[in-house]
Amino acid sequence: MDNVLKTEYYDDDIDYQHPLASESYWESLRFEQCRFEKLDMSEGKWRFCIFDECEFIDCDLSLLILNNSQFHSAIFIRCKLLGVDWTQADWTTHLGKPPKFKDCILNSGSFFGLALGAIQLLNCKVHDVDFTESSLVKARFIGSELNQSRFYNTTLTSADFTQAQGYQIDVRQNRVDKARFSHIEALGLLGALGIELVD
Incomplete structure (x- = not known):
């Protein structure tokens, strides 16, 4: 023991x-x-x-x-x-800044319902992570892989997804106003709307 x-x-x-x-x-x-x-x-x-x-x-x-x-x-x-x-964890006492993750592996984790504001996940592997109902205003996902991670009723206002990959975010079911996305990856946002892109 x-x-x-x-x-x-x-x-x-x-x-x-x-x-x-x-x-x-x-x-x-x-x-x-x-x-x-x-x-x-x-x-x-x-x-x-x-x-x-x-x-x-x-x-x-x-x-x-x-x-x-x-x-x-x-x-x-x-x-x-x-x-x-x-x-x-206990996030009720907000002293200091939200956590910052750099070059980390956070696969199969959960941030369900957490209000972590400007959390930073930089160049991380964030596969199969649950962000449902989280408040991530001004969060930074720069350069991270977000394959199979779940965003539903998530507040992503002013979040930065520059150079992030693999995310699937339904713009009808999440708040993404003023969020930043790279041009190529942002095309994936149209998939949930049933829009087909052709050359």
Whole structure:
């Protein structure tokens, strides 16, 4: 049985050699401006943890359970985040900026119903991810692959899909006013309208 870690505070860098790296269950831990690097926390559980202005670099956080944990201005770079249900985290306290993901893999995850505003998913693989009923005003999906991801009743006002690929967004069932799309990929938006393009 894993040791349950009680309320503790950290402000140092944490890598695979840190004592916490061997614990799969973190509870009531607070991290401020910490850099997490090359951690394998796949199938772990974070319960009531707080991450203030933290960076995660080259970490495997697949299938991680985020039981009421909070992320304030978190940045994820080159991380594996397969199957993460982001709705399990506590987003009611909005301190700092929405999360930023760069060169990450977020396949098979869920952001269902979350209001994450200007979340950034840059050059990421975002396959089979649920954005249903999410509010993503000014979100940035630049350069990301969005194959089979679901947008329904999603607010994408002023979102940026420049150089994003593979998305299927029904403009009748989502708010896309002032959103930006690359010319070629934007043709896919017409598919839901039953419009056929010919040369």
